Amino acid sequence: MADRTPFEDLVAVMAKLRGPGGCPWDREQTLASLRTYLVEETYELLEAIDRGEPGMLREELGDLLLEVVFLARVCEEQGLFDIHDVAGAIRDKLVRRHPHVFQESPAATSAEALGRWEEIKNQEKRDRDPDASLLEGIPAHQPALMRAHRLSSKASLAGFDWKAMDDLYGKLLEELTEFRQAASSGDREAMEEELGDLLFIAANVGRFAGIDPEIALQAANRKFISRFQHIERGLRAQGLAPKQATLDQMEALWEEAKALERKGPGGGATG
Secondary structure (H helix, E strand, O other): OOOOOHHHHHHHHHHHHHOOOOOHHHHHOOHHHHHHHHHHHHHHHHHHHHHOOHHHHHHHHHHHHHHHHHHHHHHHHOOOOOHHHHHHHHHHHHHHOOHHHHOOOOOOOHHHHHHHHHHHHHHHHHHHOOOOOOOOOOOOOOOHHHHHHHHHHHHHHOOOOOOOHHHHHHHHHHHHHHHHHHHHHOOHHHHHHHHHHHHHHHHHHHHHOOOOHHHHHHHHHHHHHHHHHHHHHHHHHOOOOHHHOOHHHHHHHHHHHHHHHOEOOOOOEOO
């Protein structure tokens, strides 16, 4: 192994694990069974990025790389392609979609570079299927909020978009009103539809402001967890469980948690 790169070693280790005399569990895995682990490792990597811990980030990148090598090995055994074909295909795609880097056509801004990428990508789709939709290729298994962001981003590149943020504010209020009307009627099917419309517009508000709504919502989730755990600690200090406390008691601790957030680690106001 001395003459091989760490990546080549990894590919060789996976081949051994899947080969005769290898690991029974690894040998049993299929493309379908590995889907769960791929999703899990992706989310663990996202958490490592959020935490900003280099050691954790390196480990989670390795775990995700393992899933790619694992999947490629299964495909190689089926006679489809191997990991080198995977690497070659993405290398060719990067070169093809970056003419401003690899050809004599520089891009002045990141927006121009992104526009060229999408233009080339859409042309590739049309070459394969002249009737292909611009919205094809957005994974159906993406989290819904993330998918809403990508769908509207794709549509905006074709010029189908709001003209100003104020238009989105108006649409947001319109959808909220329609949800309230559906809720007042007690029509759960209508409520579900209107809530979906409301969330879709909220995702567009984020996109229009240059904010990824999925990342924003994850941050809100973390904030909620932190504040609720403060409530739990405060109630335990009073000898109470959450179900024993009044809403006013919990609200007071919630506001206390918010006040603490406005102070930095050293106790001073953060502004």
